[in-house]
Amino acid sequence: QAPVTPAVGTVKVKVKVLRKKAIVRWTRAANATGYAVRIRRPGRTYTAWRAVEVRRFTVRKLRAGKKYGVKVRGIGDAGKGPVTTVRFRAKKRPSR
Numbered sequence: 001q002a003p004v005t006p007a008v009g010t011v012k013v014k015v016k017v018l019r020k021k022a023i024v025r026w027t028r029a030a031n032a033t034g035y036a037v038r039i040r041r042p043g044r045t046y047t048a049w050r051a052v053e054v055r056r057f058t059v060r061k062l063r064a065g066k067k068y069g070v071k072v073r074g075i076g077d078a079g080k081g082p083v084t085t086v087r088f089r090a091k092k093r094p095s096r
Contacts, residue, residue, distance in 0.1 A: 006031045008074040008081030011055075015070065015088045022059045022068065022088060029074025029081050036080070040069035051075070062090035 009030030016023045026035070036049040037057045046069065059068060067089050074081035 005076075005078040007078050008032050008076040010082050011035070011072050011074055011084050013070065013072050013084050013086045015086055017062075017088055017091055019091055020060070020062055022062060022090070024057045024059065024070050024072070024086070026055050026072050026084070028055065029076075031076045031078060032074030032081060033077065034075045036073050036075055038071045042066035042068065046071065049073075064090055065092040066090050 011026040011029045013026045038046045040046045069087045071085050073083045
């Protein structure tokens with residue numbers, strides 16, 4: 001009988017919203033060898049999953065005051081871990 005591969009754990013996601021970009025970071029998922037990220041921009045559907053090896057992703061060219069979504073999951077030998085979804089709003093431009 002083949003050994004059981006431990007399941008990939010859940011990630012906790014934090015977003016730091018700056019003026020024109022947002023930095024997305026997440027905790028290490030148990031048994032993950034990499035991560036996958038997808039982004040939803042205003043008025044659009046989520047992008048395809050993008051594989052990343054580091055625990056950080058930058059969303060650039062934010063539109064002021066608009067809502068965005070980010071999904072992150074761990075990927076490992078046992079397959080894909082659960083998806084964590086975070087929503088955030090871009091900063092509004094200061095009025096002149």
